[in-house]
Amino acid sequence: MPYIDTKNDIPGIRGLMQFRPDAAIALNQFAQVLLADDASLSKLDRELIASFVSSRNECTFCMTSHGAIAAHHTGGTYELVEAVWRDYKSAPISEKLKALLNIADHVSKGGLHVTPGDIDAAREQGASDLDIHDTVLIAAAFCMFNRYVDGLGATTPDDPAFYEIIGKQRAEEGYLTKSVLIKD
Amino acid sequence: MAYINLRPDLFGITSLLDFRKETAEPLCRLTQMLLRGESSLTEAEREMIAAYVSSLNDCVFCSSAHTATTCALPGGKESRIQPMVSDLTELVISDKMKSLLHIAAKVQENGNRVTKEDIDVAKVSGATDLEIHDTVLIAALFCLYNRYVDGLATRTPADPAYYESLGKRLTTRGYLMPEDGYNPLKY
Numbered sequence: 001m002p003y004i005d006t007k008n009d010i011p012g013i014r015g016l017m018q019f020r021p022d023a024a025i026a027l028n029q030f031a032q033v034l035l036a037d038d039a040s041l042s043k044l045d046r047e048l049i050a051s052f053v054s055s056r057n058e059c060t061f062c063m064t065s066h067g068a069i070a071a072h073h074t075g076g077t078y079e080l081v082e083a084v085w086r087d088y089k090s091a092p093i094s095e096k097l098k099a100l101l102n103i104a105d106h107v108s109k110g111g112l113h114v115t116p117g118d119i120d121a122a123r124e125q126g127a128s129d130l131d132i133h134d135t136v137l138i139a140a141a142f143c144m145f146n147r148y149v150d151g152l153g154a155t156t157p158d159d160p161a162f163y164e165i166i167g168k169q170r171a172e173e174g175y176l177t178k179s180v181l182i183k184d
Numbered sequence: 185m186a187y188i189n190l191r192p193d194l195f196g197i198t199s200l201l202d203f204r205k206e207t208a209e210p211l212c213r214l215t216q217m218l219l220r221g222e223s224s225l226t227e228a229e230r231e232m233i234a235a236y237v238s239s240l241n242d243c244v245f246c247s248s249a250h251t252a253t254t255c256a257l258p259g260g261k262e263s264r265i266q267p268m269v270s271d272l273t274e275l276v277i278s279d280k281m282k283s284l285l286h287i288a289a290k291v292q293e294n295g296n297r298v299t300k301e302d303i304d305v306a307k308v309s310g311a312t313d314l315e316i317h318d319t320v321l322i323a324a325l326f327c328l329y330n331r332y333v334d335g336l337a338t339r340t341p342a343d344p345a346y347y348e349s350l351g352k353r354l355t356t357r358g359y360l361m362p363e364d365g366y367n368p369l370k371y
Contacts, residue, residue, distance in 0.1 A: 112334045133336065
């Protein structure tokens with residue numbers, strides 16, 4: 001149960017968004033550009049960064065839902081995202097993505113934790129300005145989304161089937177379509 | 185030197201909004217809605233939440249900018265807010281604002297730090313559900329902005345005149361992206 005009366009029983013961030021539709025429009029358009037676009041980094045890489053930062057922030061709702069979206073960008077298997085949650089340094093991902101996840105990790109602690117050495121390491125693996133920019137912004141964005149969800153005590157379902165449904169929808173449709181959770 | 189190639193005549197967040205306009209556009213609209221849209225919190229009160237969270241995140245650019253903006257708005261100066269404020273007892277504000285800033289500080293640490301008791305205190309002080317919602321989202325949004333600005337090491341002007349000029353511009357023109365793009369600030 002959220003801390004405020006949202007006048008709906010939709011779990012997670014969508015329940016908060018129903019309460020404040022004006023904010024929802026901007027938040028979803030922001031997510032669409034940031035996560036559902038293959039400019040430079042792939043959609044999979046973007047969702048892995050989102051889910052990883054959410055795990056660092058201990059936001060179960062965002063970690064699991066963006067983990068499910070990442071899984072659905074790889075045919076519906078969770079092995080890759082689970083490896084990133086466990087220890088991204090040993091996960092079967094590119095050295096470039098590892099260097100970007102290191103930057104994301106430092107962003108999650110605070111912007112001043114990012115060092116020139118972190119940036120140089122990413123550049124050595126071929127990261128462009130846009131890759132680095134988008135990594136920092138995705139990580140920062142999930143420091144917002146995670147705090148929004150948990151700071152208002154949004155409902156976090158336990159059932160993996162819930163995340164399967166929303167993960168599949170967002171991987172296929174992006175962020176601008178009406179949630180399958182909303183019945184009318 | 186910023187970590188990526190940004191326009192040399194812009195500072196802080198402005199240089200980033202200019203760098204990637206596709207992400208900046210919805211972000212600016214969200215900010216305009218939260219800080220300038222219809223609300224039972226005054227604009228100065230909402231700017232104060234932004235300034236306070238930015239101070240707690242050690243983000244000099246955002247703290248200086250939103251403190252200057254708070255002070256340029258009606259009722260703002262009277263709060264005695266200063267850049268990089270960390271002690272709420274220094275502020276001359278209502279009990280409701282104290283309870284909302286307390287929630288904002290919890291959000292700054294981590295969303296999971298907010299408790300039902302924190303919310304109850306705010307409600308007893310007269311905060312509405314919408315005010316609590318917006319406080320949490322403003323605090324969360326500045327956890328984004330602060331990391332964005334410092335995580336890419338954007339340039340932070342040292343001259344207080346810059347922030348005074350920026351604060352004035354944000355009170356008169358708000359946060360929406362200018363149609364002709366960002367122009368260097370005169371100060």
